[in-house]
Amino acid sequence: MFLTGHGNIVLSTDEAKRLKTYLESGGFLYIDDDYGMDKAIRREMKKVFPGNDFIEVPFSHKIFNIFYKFENGIPKTHEHDKNAPQTFGIFLGDRLSVLYTFESNPSDGWADPEVHNDPKDKREEALKFGANIIIYALSK
Numbered sequence: 001m002f003l004t005g006h007g008n009i010v011l012s013t014d015e016a017k018r019l020k021t022y023l024e025s026g027g028f029l030y031i032d033d034d035y036g037m038d039k040a041i042r043r044e045m046k047k048v049f050p051g052n053d054f055i056e057v058p059f060s061h062k063i064f065n066i067f068y069k070f071e072n073g074i075p076k077t078h079e080h081d082k083n084a085p086q087t088f089g090i091f092l093g094d095r096l097s098v099l100y101t102f103e104s105n106p107s108d109g110w111a112d113p114e115v116h117n118d119p120k121d122k123r124e125e126a127l128k129f130g131a132n133i134i135i136y137a138l139s140k
Contacts, residue, residue, distance in 0.1 A: 016047035028137040054088035078105035
């Protein structure tokens with residue numbers, strides 16, 4: 001499952017419950033903060049998993065090296081505030097169930113080139129990281 005956007009998101013009680021069931025049943029959610037969603041994502045995921053916080057995913061995690069190698073973590077595809085890119089997760093046991101990228105915007109690199117005008121090398125990096133996400137999600 002993939003979620004991205006700008007600004008606010010609100011999950012109803014029923015939606016939060018269904019998302020929790022999906023994730024606890026082996027599902028995977030990738031969230032890309034495409035700018036301005038951080039407060040809403042953190043608030044709404046507390047509805048899904050009240051006892052779980054996002055934690056920073058270590059660079060040694062499989063998501064960064066399952067196929068393509070990202071020794072320094074997530075690449076920065078699109079610039080907004082000149083902050084370092086970060087990758088957070090919610091783990092259920094040892095399984096990364098929710099992947100949340102912040103200040104990096106890899107999904108911008110998946111759009112048509114003229115949409116965000118990101119350089120070709122940044123787009124290729126984003127696609128490679130996207131491949132890692134898919135491979136990881138399908139192998140867990």
